[in-house]
Amino acid sequence: MTRWFLRGLGAVVLAAVLVVGGTAYAVWKQARADERAPAEAILVLGSAQYDGVPSPVFEARLDHALDLFEEGLAPTIVTVGGKQDGDRFTEAEAGSLWLQDLGVPADQIIAVGSGTDTLNSMQAVAEVYAEREWSRLIIVTDPWHELRTNRIAADLGMTTVSSPTRQGPAVFTRETQLRSIVRETGAYLYYRLTGSTPESRIG
DSSP states (O other): OHHHHHHHHHHHHHHHHHHHHHHHHHHHHHHHOOOOOOOSEEEEOOOOEETTEEOHHHHHHHHHHHHHHHTTSOSOEEEEOOOOTTOSSOHHHHHHHHHHHTTOOGGGEEEEOOOSSHHHHHHHHHHHHHHTTOOOEEEESOGGGHHHHHHHHHHTTOOEEEOOOOOSGGGSSHHHHHHHHHHHHHHHHHHHHHSSOOOOOOO
16 A cells, blocks of 8 residues: 555656646746737736836836837737836836837827736736737737746737847846746646736736
8 A cells, every 4th residue: 555655646746846847848948939920019018117117127028019119010019007006107007108208109009007917917908909809919028927928818819929028137147037937837837727826016
C-alpha cells in the first residue's frame, strides 16, 4: 500500500511540476514574441496613475502603443482601467490625456474607464469590441502579462495579437523579469482553474 501511495504521490508531483514548468515556459515564450499586424485598434492595458499622470509602468505601455499608432498599424487606441477610491482620474482617462498631449487626436482614442484587474478590464473592452464589430486588436502590456491577457481575450471572443513593451520598470532587470514570470505563471494557472484573477495592480 505504501509503495503504491508513494508512486501515486510521485506521479502527482511530477505532473504538477510539468504543468507549472510548461506554463512558465509559455509565459516566457509569449513575452519574447511581437506579433504586431494591422488591426482595428491598439489596446493598452492600464496600470497605476497619479492624479492623471501615468506611472512609469503605464507610460512605457502607452509609449509603445504610440509607436504602433504612428506606424499606421491601427487607427484607434483603446485605453482601459478604472480608478481607486479617492482618485480623480481613471487609468483610462490618464492614458488618454497622455496620448493627446503627444498629438493623438481625441477622436482616435477610446477610454474605457472601468476594470480594476485584467479580467474586468478585458470584459469591458469586449463590449466595445462587439459593438464596433472589430476583427482584431493589438494588445500592449508588459511582456510577461501577454499570455494571460490574450487568453482572456480569446475566451471573451476577441481575436488579438500581442506587441509587448520592451522598456520600463517591468523589464529593467533579470530579477524583475524572474519575479514577473513566477507571478504570471501563478496568475495564469489560477485563471485557467477558476476563471477569475488573483492580481493586484502594480505601478
